[in-house]
Amino acid sequence: MRTDALEIERFYRSVRGRAARDMALRRLAALWPDAAGLDVLGYGYAGPYLENFRAGARRTIAYMPASQGAVVWPDGGREASLTALGEETRLPFAEAMFDRIVLVHALEEAGDPHRLLRELWRVMAPEGRMVIVTAHRAGLWARAESTPFGHGRPWSKRQLTRLLTDALFEPVAWAHALYTPPWSWTCGPRAAESFEAMGEKMFNAFGGLILVEAVKHVGAVRPGGSPVHARAKRLEGRVGAGLSPAPRRPYGGARSTRQQDSRTR
16 A cells, blocks of 8 residues: 555655755756656656646646545646546556656555556657656665655665666666755755765765666667666766756756756767
8 A cells, every 4th residue: 555645745745855855856957957848747746846847848747546646736726737646557648658757656665666667668758768766775764654755665776777677768877865864853954955965975875865767768679578788877976967966056047958868878
């Protein structure tokens, strides 16, 4: 049974939830500063991570599995809901429909992660890109049961690489985020920023979250059905890398998507 969507919503209204969202969004905004003209799918509980794309994207949908439940997104009551609710591994979308997919609170409690990724492969356009944000097995947040990241199955880089390549995705960029301990008094804006800066320099393998960008290559299936081997890049410590923190500026001021894509191929 997945963590209830209402419980996750309450988490993101807390100081810890805001810290988790902000630290992950720094990475995501550096990679995809916008999604102008693209179709974007958020799977799991991805609403807090989709706001940066909604204005420019052609279509933005937050899909939530029925076992988790759903909340209205965007909230506020003035706009039409962009939330869809359905089966975990049978999405009501046409093949090759989405250019970008963001998974948050998705893999940790998935009943069949491989089947889920194959279904996402089906609805992703050729050469489409997906970012997974998930609890890191070596991080403190995977042990914090009072947060959504402390439930289900945390992941390591090796486990995600195997899962993605088996599902015919190619991992191309990696990062960690959320180095602050999962306590309310350490998750205020100043404290979280300080922990993040220190963690990136000294403990870059122990962030609470692990992020991976993966690409769907239609020609990635070899004779006999064997997937290609991943050629993933290690990005921590590189200036301006695809999943490195965005510069201290509004998210809209980051580099263009075309420039970022060229850096991560």
